Amino acid sequence: MKARVTVYPRRDILDPQGKAIRDALGRVGFAGVEEVRAGKSFEIRLGHEDRERAERELGEMCRKLLANTVVEDYTVEIPAPADPASGNPAVSDRSTADRPHGGRP
Amino acid sequence: MKSGVVVFPGSNCDHDVYHVLKHVLGQETTFLWHRDETVKGCELVVLPGGFAYGDYLRAGALAALSPVMAAVKRHAAAGGLVLGICNGFQVLLEAGLLPGAMRRNASLRFCCRDVWLRVERDDLPFTRQLHAGQVLRMPIAHAEGNYEDSSAALDALEAARQVVFRYAAPDGTCPGTAESNPNGSARSIAGICNAAGNVLGMMPHPERCAEEILGNSDGLGLLAGAAQVASRAEALR
Numbered sequence: 001m002k003a004r005v006t007v008y009p010r011r012d013i014l015d016p017q018g019k020a021i022r023d024a025l026g027r028v029g030f031a032g033v034e035e036v037r038a039g040k041s042f043e044i045r046l047g048h049e050d051r052e053r054a055e056r057e058l059g060e061m062c063r064k065l066l067a068n069t070v071v072e073d074y075t076v077e078i079p080a081p082a083d084p085a086s087g088n089p090a091v092s093d094r095s096t097a098d099r100p101h102g103g104r105p
Numbered sequence: 106m107k108s109g110v111v112v113f114p115g116s117n118c119d120h121d122v123y124h125v126l127k128h129v130l131g132q133e134t135t136f137l138w139h140r141d142e143t144v145k146g147c148e149l150v151v152l153p154g155g156f157a158y159g160d161y162l163r164a165g166a167l168a169a170l171s172p173v174m175a176a177v178k179r180h181a182a183a184g185g186l187v188l189g190i191c192n193g194f195q196v197l198l199e200a201g202l203l204p205g206a207m208r209r210n211a212s213l214r215f216c217c218r219d220v221w222l223r224v225e226r227d228d229l230p231f232t233r234q235l236h237a238g239q240v241l242r243m244p245i246a247h248a249e250g251n252y253e254d255s256s257a258a259l260d261a262l263e264a265a266r267q268v269v270f271r272y273a274a275p276d277g278t279c280p281g282t283a284e285s286n287p288n289g290s291a292r293s294i295a296g297i298c299n300a301a302g303n304v305l306g307m308m309p310h311p312e313r314c315a316e317e318i319l320g321n322s323d324g325l326g327l328l329a330g331a332a333q334v335a336s337r338a339e340a341l342r
Binding site: 013014 | 205
């Protein structure tokens with residue numbers, strides 16, 4: 001089972017890197033961009049196909065190592081097995097973005 | 106008193122700290138390897154500056170999980186002295202020995218220059234040779250020293266008197282401007298301790314300014330205090 005974890009600066013925290021990238025986008029013709037937040041993405045291949053276990057493990061990985069929840073939020077996406085009829089991979093989305101300011105575990 | 110300097114792969118200020126403790130302060134000093142599972146009986150453990158584990162993931166994040174850090178946590182819990190300098194401070198934050206986190210400098214640049222620091226407390230082992238309100242000049246050299254926490258956590262930190270050093274102007278005021286606060290740290294915080302006062306983390310480098318021959322010895326008092334050397338005069342003899 002493959003998953004994608006995205007870690008980005010908390011919304012209530014100024015992201016100087018994202019701001020610099022937004023300003024640079026303005027210099028290559030995209031002056032209208034309102035906001036850029038620069039983060040990191042991890043592709044993780046788990047050694048099993050148990051979805052529930054995967055969600056639990058990935059959340060724990062984020063809290064223990066992949067994200068520093070003092071200054072970062074994370075999102076976990078586990079693509080569902082592709083549906084051959086529609087070709088649409090469903091996405092499970094677990095995010096910390098709606099949580100109050102967290103501390104380290 | 107025996108002191109230990111931790112060496113992570115990527116540490117680069119380890120020999121500087123070792124030199125000051127051993128040759129300037131005359132203390133028994135040893136290196137501790139990141140794979141060591143004890144602190145080898147050291148009473149003071151220093152986490153030096155550098156780029157432990159290449160700063161992979163986040164500065165200090167992987168070093169915080171190394172075997173020696175489990176031993177450092179036990180040492181700290183037992184009241185032992187721990188001093189983290191620059192990358193060592195980042196490791197202490199990631200290890201949860203100190204609260205808060207570091208972000209990239211507000212300028213987005215690696216910042217390498219002398220700064221002024223105001224001493225906020227002189228009742229810690231580390232600062233007993235300094236006095237509150239004293240202004241020190243020390244070099245900084247980092248890209249991620251922009252201290253951050255929630256405003257509630259910062260209030261709690263202040264209330265518990267855990268802010269030990271603040272970036273200041275030469276006159277000791279803390280206007281928080283880019284000139285005086287080089288990385289944009291919340292409340293101009295340059296160094297903090299834990300509630301018990303036996304763990305100190307700071308971004309400036311006292312080991313780089315601990316000898317007259319280097320043109321500045323403002324950092325010696327702190328290291329002498331940490332190493333429990335009775336006085337700076339004794340250290341300089």
